Amino acid sequence: MSSDGEDYYYEDDYDEGSMDQDSPVSEGMSEPDIVYDVMSPTADEPAPKKPYDVSYKVRTLQEIINMQSKEVRKIQTLLEMPASTATILLRHYQWNSEKLQEQFWNDPAAALLSAGLSPPVSPSTRTGPLPPSPSLLISPRRPTRSSHNPALSPVKRSRAPQPSGPFECPVCCMEFAKEDVVKETFALGCRHRFCRGCWAEYLTGKIRSEGESSRIQCMESGCERIVREEIIDELVPAGVSKRYHNLLNMAFVADAPNLRWCPHPDCEYIIECTQAPPRMLNQLVPTVECNCGRQLCFGCGYLSSHRPVLCKIVRLWERKCADDSETANWLQANTKECSKCQSTIEKNGGCNHMTCKKCKYEFCWVCMGPWSEHGTSWYQCNRFDEKSGVNARDAQAKSRASLERYLHYFNRWANHEHSAKLDAEFYKNTEKKMEQMQNSGNLSWIEVQFAKQAVETVIKARITLKWSYCMAFYLKRNNMTELFEDNQRDLERAVENLGFALEQNIEPDSIAQLRQDITNQTAYVQKRHEILMDDTLKGYLERRWDFSVDI
Amino acid sequence: MALRLSTKRLMKELKDIQEKGTPAGIIPLSTESVDEWVFLICVLGDETIYKGEQFALRLIFSDRYPIDCPQVTFIADDQYQPPLHPHVYSNGHICASIFGNEWSPVLTAVSICITMQSMLASNKKKERYV
Numbered sequence: 001m002s003s004d005g006e007d008y009y010y011e012d013d014y015d016e017g018s019m020d021q022d023s024p025v026s027e028g029m030s031e032p033d034i035v036y037d038v039m040s041p042t043a044d045e046p047a048p049k050k051p052y053d054v055s056y057k058v059r060t061l062q063e064i065i066n067m068q069s070k071e072v073r074k075i076q077t078l079l080e081m082p083a084s085t086a087t088i089l090l091r092h093y094q095w096n097s098e099k100l101q102e103q104f105w106n107d108p109a110a111a112l113l114s115a116g117l118s119p120p121v122s123p124s125t126r127t128g129p130l131p132p133s134p135s136l137l138i139s140p141r142r143p144t145r146s147s148h149n150p151a152l153s154p155v156k157r158s159r160a161p162q163p164s165g166p167f168e169c170p171v172c173c174m175e176f177a178k179e180d181v182v183k184e185t186f187a188l189g190c191r192h193r194f195c196r197g198c199w200a201e202y203l204t205g206k207i208r209s210e211g212e213s214s215r216i217q218c219m220e221s222g223c224e225r226i227v228r229e230e231i232i233d234e235l236v237p238a239g240v241s242k243r244y245h246n247l248l249n250m251a252f253v254a255d256a257p258n259l260r261w262c263p264h265p266d267c268e269y270i271i272e273c274t275q276a277p278p279r280m281l282n283q284l285v286p287t288v289e290c291n292c293g294r295q296l297c298f299g300c301g302y303l304s305s306h307r308p309v310l311c312k313i314v315r316l317w318e319r320k321c322a323d324d325s326e327t328a329n330w331l332q333a334n335t336k337e338c339s340k341c342q343s344t345i346e347k348n349g350g351c352n353h354m355t356c357k358k359c360k361y362e363f364c365w366v367c368m369g370p371w372s373e374h375g376t377s378w379y380q381c382n383r384f385d386e387k388s389g390v391n392a393r394d395a396q397a398k399s400r401a402s403l404e405r406y407l408h409y410f411n412r413w414a415n416h417e418h419s420a421k422l423d424a425e426f427y428k429n430t431e432k433k434m435e436q437m438q439n440s441g442n443l444s445w446i447e448v449q450f451a452k453q454a455v456e457t458v459i460k461a462r463i464t465l466k467w468s469y470c471m472a473f474y475l476k477r478n479n480m481t482e483l484f485e486d487n488q489r490d491l492e493r494a495v496e497n498l499g500f501a502l503e504q505n506i507e508p509d510s511i512a513q514l515r516q517d518i519t520n521q522t523a524y525v526q527k528r529h530e531i532l533m534d535d536t537l538k539g540y541l542e543r544r545w546d547f548s549v550d551i
Numbered sequence: 552m553a554l555r556l557s558t559k560r561l562m563k564e565l566k567d568i569q570e571k572g573t574p575a576g577i578i579p580l581s582t583e584s585v586d587e588w589v590f591l592i593c594v595l596g597d598e599t600i601y602k603g604e605q606f607a608l609r610l611i612f613s614d615r616y617p618i619d620c621p622q623v624t625f626i627a628d629d630q631y632q633p634p635l636h637p638h639v640y641s642n643g644h645i646c647a648s649i650f651g652n653e654w655s656p657v658l659t660a661v662s663i664c665i666t667m668q669s670m671l672a673s674n675k676k677k678e679r680y681v
Contacts, residue, residue, distance in 0.1 A: 170657050171560065171617055171618070171656040171657065172556060172559055172560055172617075173559050173560045173562075173563035174559065192657075194656075198618070198656065201556065201615070201618045202618050202656060205615070205618050205619065219655055219656050219657060220655060220657055221649075221653075221655030221657050221658050222653075222655070223655075
């Protein structure tokens with residue numbers, strides 16, 4: 001490090017200020033031993049319970065930060081570079097250390113250059129040595145742009161270099177006396193010097209308004225040098241620095257395929273799962289439970305479990321349900337246009353002799369021809385069997401059948417969705433009943449917990465049932481689908497029966513009977529639920545399901 | 552820092568213009584205001600398709616100039632028309648990278664004018680963006 005040249009990427013070591021240089025030895029000792037590898041599962045994960053379950057870990061933000069330091073230390077040791085350089089390289093290669101190593105060994109200079117660790121653009125700074133003595137740190141900035149584009153060089157660059165004179169910040173034009181230069185101004189390894197106030201203003205803008213983190217460059221026009229983490233921390237106020245680190249961590253989680261933020265509001269946990277990469281999502285539904293107690297899908301970030309349906313089908317279904325195209329389908333199936341004024345008409349009864357309300361045009365609903373041509377054959381269109389008429393009828397029937405099919409599944413899906421929304425009320429009612437039972441039936445608190453358990457079972461089963469209708473909509477008709485629908489029907493019936501039992505009024509003399517009944521039915525629903533889930537999810541692994549869409 | 556980050560810097564830029572003048576083809580038209588300057592821009596030489604034409608470039612400076620890029624447009628009114636250029640809209644809006652992610656606080660009003668001038672000079676076809 002005594003001179004630049006080969007190891008110019010150490011240059012930022014000469015940035016003045018009291019930044020700590022990372023020492024690999026001391027850091028390595030102080031860090032807890034967390035096993036982390038981007039591509040392989042962590043060693044202490046418990047074995048999955050079912051073949052279709054995924055193992056995962058819920059991580060805290062601190063653990064995510066430790067993961068990053070661990071990766072940094074690995075690269076730091078392997079490539080023999082300071083931690084800050086390793087960090088910038090890793091961020092540039094989106095934490096893919098294999099790719100980074102490959103590219104680095106291939107062409108170190110190009111790898112560093114592309115990561116913004118370039119040597120200074122100006123030839124003048126490259127030829128001379130870069131001694132770390134403070135006297136040279138106050139050397140004025142040299143024009144960098146002028147070498148390629150004289151037109152862009154700002155006017156004030158014409159000032160001759162004065163190694164130890166006063167300094168004028170080229171951004172705000174404040175003057176700094178010779179003795180204040182080190183204290184009040186700052187330059188990166190590229191030696192583009194600005195006052196600290198302007199740096200703070202610039203960095204704050206980048207972080208606060210533009211949400212940038214890992215790719216903030218030097219203020220100089222055309223200079224691609226990345227501003228290092230420690231420097232940003234030193235130059236900006238604490239609040240901005242906190243936001244900056246949040247952004248860095250968000251980028252790290254977003255870049256890592258095995259990490260996902262818990263999508264629930266106010267939850268700061270991160271799920272780590274190595275068993276559900278995107279290519280596996282055509283046979284896995286990686287539902288996981290965060291430490292906040294709520295479920296999510298690791299595959300697509302859906303806010304609750306959407307088992308047993310694949311992420312892709314869920315996406316298709318949600319789009320279909322939200323889409324206006326269904327309105328269009330309905331119009332197509334149920335209406336026709338007046339052949340004169342094109343108003344949309346729904347025929348809701350009556351004979352085929354139509355009179356348009358808008359333009360008073362009279363026509364036949366069957367053949368859409370003018371009524372006058374029908375002569376005396378009222379109420380019985382004699383053109384009915386003409387080929388064009390038959391075709392039109394077929395198209396309309398098909399469209400109507402497809403709409404009916406969709407509505408069949410959608411209504412059932414929406415019904416369960418609606419019931420799930422009434423969860424809170426269901427809980428409250430049941431709690432009231434549990435109190436009532438404790439008062440009138442002389443049951444203890446523990447003895448009435450069966451009701452709460454029953455409600456939970458019903459709610460869980462309803463969510464699965466809801467998604468099972470989405471699944472059925474996309475399944476092709478075959479024997480497997482019939483088996484699926486049998487399981488679905490059994491669960492549906494069991495859930496309805498249990499729901500009914502839970503709604504019953506409590507009579508003091510029948511409490512024991514009711515309790516027995518509900519407990520039995522709860523166990524039955526749980527069993528049916530298990531069967532449906534088990535069979536469907538195993539079906540993906542065994543490739544039993546045949547969908548009408550590509551998965 | 553001064554009350555307005557931009558004030559001292561603009562004063563300095565103005566002083567530079569008054570002392571050293573502006574490059575050929577760039578004429579300061581109104582630089583009295585502290586938040587809005589107008590320059591006249593012509594492309595010199597015989598090669599250019601804008602020969603003999605003159606455009607008015609308006610720069611509006613925010614309080615955060617030069618950290619934030621000024622708002623730069625060609626004036627489109629009865630007196631001035633924006634140039635016919637693939638990166639200039641008919642209302643005078645300009646699509647250029649230095650007003651976006653390539654903005655640097657060391658760039659000045661004059662260097663913006665020079666960039667606009669060279670953007671016009673390198674154009675060979677009179678086409679509108681929209």
